[in-house]
Amino acid sequence: MAIDFREFDKDSSDDSETDFSDENDVDIDGIDSENNDESDNEPESGPSNIEVDQDEDEDEVIKAIKAEKSKPRDHPPAIICEDFIVDISFSPAKNLIALANIMGDVLMYEYNNEETKLLNTLELHVKACRDVEFNDEGDIMFTAGKDKAIIATDVETGKLKQCYENAHEEPVYSLHCLGSNKFVTGDDGGIVKLWDLRKSDPVFSIKIGEEYVSDMITNDAQKYLVCAGGDGVLTSIDLKGSKIYTTSEEYDAELTCMGLFRSDTKLLVGSSKGKLYLFNWKEFGLHSDEYMGQKHSLQCMVPVTQNIVVTSGEDGVLRATHMFPQRHLGIVGQHNLPVECLDISYDGQFIASSSHNNDVKFWNISYFETIDSIIDVNHKQNKKKDMSNNLPSSSVKNASDFFSGLV
Template structure:
């Protein structure tokens, strides 16, 4: 921010003198005139000083405001920059650790705090690009998959391989979803879903649900149905206990890219490549109950923050928050200069992390959402266009109106 201040120059030049031959002035009269001139000069000097002080005060307030912003205590970990393209990230479910999967097949484990991030270990797991990294619910085992078609289970503490399903699929595996410490579901590029148990080599079942890639998979606590989103624009649910397809949705005119559960797992939100959200009632996966325009660009990833609030991102690199019941935009949580590939939320709910095509991972403190959620007046009329670009407390960019409000 550049502020221009007007400079006041003191007038030190004397007025033109009178010719003594034309005007004779007595000593007393001269003394009165000199006294008057001195008084006027003193008054002018005082006025100039007052104006200068006023300018200095304004400048001091701006400087103070800028310094206050810079000196605020850090409320999120510093960013992580890597040498290789980041494909996926996953927070540990119990500790301050984040896993970063990259395009050369490695997984990097970082420990994070508000002050720093430290690389704990680098695991060279796959021969080709990693596609997905996930922890089990206890954080003991880390599951990974890659373009090399392998599904691996690795002990987090020791880094030792616990299980490896080589050539788990005929096509590269795109997505994993852990069910418990031993069972995991995998979906590949050609629409095949498999359920695995680490205690055996062969899959429990194999189901072909489509022809396109499986972009995301999700289930609830009951784990009766597994819902799969696909590149073919269809939502397919699988009866896990019956090992069969439960239902298929209508075919949408875009790829279905990501999913999240809300309202005590009674609502399923699905993002798409055309920037739309589709809302489904749980177990009613054939047709959505509502739809929203989330953004103009493709929604690549989403993460539920509260029972009502979702943060999503994608091609434009902007992390946006929205209240879904009823739907309204809340504003910008953060931003990257390039498209965002993945989002995740920390075990304590204090941070979300995002990775972009710029080979970086950024952290955002979103603890304020817990208090904001209950205060949002969803029935109040809002300016959607303004809300879409409103910068929330976690964003690195300040709203100009908010910044200058303290200076008025």
């Protein structure tokens, strides 16, 4: 079993990494525009044409920098926490985001482009809270923890609606909601359980492997539940029949995250070796295609359109990839430490990402709808350039984009 990054308490930082921030690092006041001292040997006369042109060019650069700094914010400011953030989840109904931390607490923040405001701190678990999810209406929040407990909380009042103590024999690793009252959980020992808030015991319990259940997903029909495992196996469960439907071949890496595309007909699975595997829905035994997503471990992904996925992981960089055709689009955003989880807001305007730096950053991704509609299938791809291309949401600008208006 690989190292569980979700359990690290990251109090230290790597000073050798580049620290990307939302602020522009260019010091306008430090630009010296009075560097035209005349030589004693020169006759006293007005500035030459060359000097005038240089001053005008310098003025244009200053204007461009000031214009960049004066742009209105298009995303909420970052949230910095005292404790390591294990998971995050957007509410499906309003501007609310929940942050689960290693101390077992959940922090509820309200957000807009100008500020992020802490509304409530819920002390729910006695050990790390590993997963937090909202139900479809956004009025109930489910959490699962290393303490083996599963808790349902009323979002409006903060009061407990249900608590399943010792819900699993092993610590709970992942949780996935199935509507208003039903949800599934997977633990460190490969056990998956289906729950209904109206019942005190699980609907069923199935062992799918020996390693942790890293992620679970289903489509709108909710006939099959697909589970990714630390043993490199993809297992699907027939929810109606309460039995295993298929088991895939064993891959050479942990399967870490999943996403649905093309009206839920395509399933994308990420791995700890950076590979992406594409499956047709209901054909979970063997992938139909595979891609090298990145050289580092993929820890999380989020679909942003029917064709585009954003992935991140060990290198701290959020990358966008168009899957049909497969093409890297560039960098959505970046952290200076590994990214543990991603989520997308209910209106599709923002992605939030949390890293081992105890921070949550927001990225405005509204431009993806336009990009998705203008992808040229016949355009020759420059993979190296596209992998390093900073997209509009990134806090780092491409030099060619910044100076394009000065030509």
